[in-house]
Amino acid sequence: MTTSTTSPDNTVQSWRDLADQLTPEQIAYVEHWEAHPEIPPRADGLPVDPEHHRSSLIFTATEFAWRNAAAVRYAHIAPPPGATFVGDWAGDLWDSGDPATRIFEGTKRTCGHMDVRIGGWQDSNGHTDWQITVDSNEKFNDGQMTSAVARQVAAAIVEAADELDRLSA
Template sequence: MTTIHDDNATTWRDLADQLTPEQIAYIEQWEAHPEVPPRADGLPFDAEHRRSSLLFTAREYAWRNAAAVRYAHISPPPGATYVGDWAGDMWESGDPATRIFEGTKRTCEHMEVRTGGWQDSNGRTEWQITVDSNAKFNDGQMTSSVARQVGAAVVAAADELDRLNA
């Protein structure tokens, strides 16, 4: 995501006034432990990579904080039980920022039927239904009994989306 930031910033601390106390604490914790997260190749981070990673994270947080203020007038979708942070680069590209949201979750043994979707900074909302296995080492296989439960849950979710989109 492209961020709005002070082009003169050279460290994350240059953006600290745009961050929440929780975000600052997270970055300070990360800064204090250069071994976390480990590199995929097992090599240590050099100081410049570490500095640029911390600065990138601060810029991301600053953008999200500014977006929360900029789009505060956009209400979460009715029926949403969780709404994520805004993401995107509307200020630089002209594309709307978006955020994900979650709605109802129906559990059918090891399967879940969830409603949710995305909302853009123009207020447009798109609801969707997701069916997924919530069991470790299960690729979505179901017995006929679970399949009937999932089928009924999908129909209930579709009815819910019809009500929400009405």
């Protein structure tokens, strides 16, 4: 796999023009999709025409190639301390000058059916933006909670804020 990626100036006729920039797993994924143009189905229910399918495959391969190149380009950027998950780099494929970014997750505190999580964004300059998120871990709960759970969540938020202060110091 090479690290040079396609750019808007390149004329790509097929996703296979980018295959040398993809991992074997990514190639297998795109080949499967290529062999089954019915997946994913179009949101409007119409059949997928060959040109739309071809351009979707090229778009996906281009995204994969960019992410692979970004992983090499930004390999020197360490994940934020305390991160338990770090996503792929994302951003402008054509180097507009804006830094690439990736999401990360840290500690999760569970309070009944509510989760208090820390995480955020890291850019390709190494800057991190930490956040605290509170959400329900139940499929059909929009965040409603009893007073007992609310007190647990409040304590977890304070703990998460203290952790962010330590990680940001």
